[in-house]
Amino acid sequence: MKAHNGMRPHDVVVLLKIISIGDKWFNKDLSESLYISSSEISESLNRSMIARLISPDKKKVFKSALIRFIENGLAFVFPVEPGAIERGIPTAHSAPILKEHFLSEENYVWPSPNGKVRGQSIVPLYPNQIRAVLNDEKLYNMLALVDSVRVGKVRECEKALELLRQIFGLEYA
Incomplete structure (x- = not known):
């Protein structure tokens, strides 16, 4: 196994995809659905295991640990600065899941x-x-x-974390 040289941004996506899929999945499923090579999926799972975000058998995401990482580390490890105005897919507080909770004239998008x-x-x-x-x-x-946690203000971050906990099936603490 390679040495752990820090998490990569797509490691978070891989863990979220596992939560989305549920219990029954193979590396091939992750690779095909995320458009990431099988070897990179394997390396990602190894990094997450070393970081104690997934079980040693690499099948169970430690959701509480992942929430703590998202809440306390994500914005520092994978910071983002909003860029130019572009056409794209709504994200952060502009996405449908948060849009009803916040009134804002500024939108955030993934360029597409x-x-x-x-x-x-x-x-x-x-x-x-x-x-x-x-x-x-x-x-x-x-x-x-x-x-929303990466780019949002305090209220937006708190709401995003509350909704993530609900999706993960965790009590709000």
């Missing part, structure tokens, strides 16, 4: 020519993220909530 919303661009955690979320609404919601 297929998007229907204009807003400040947010770089996704990995290049094929938009392709991956088009077929998985639960993953889309979780990644939009994660972006």
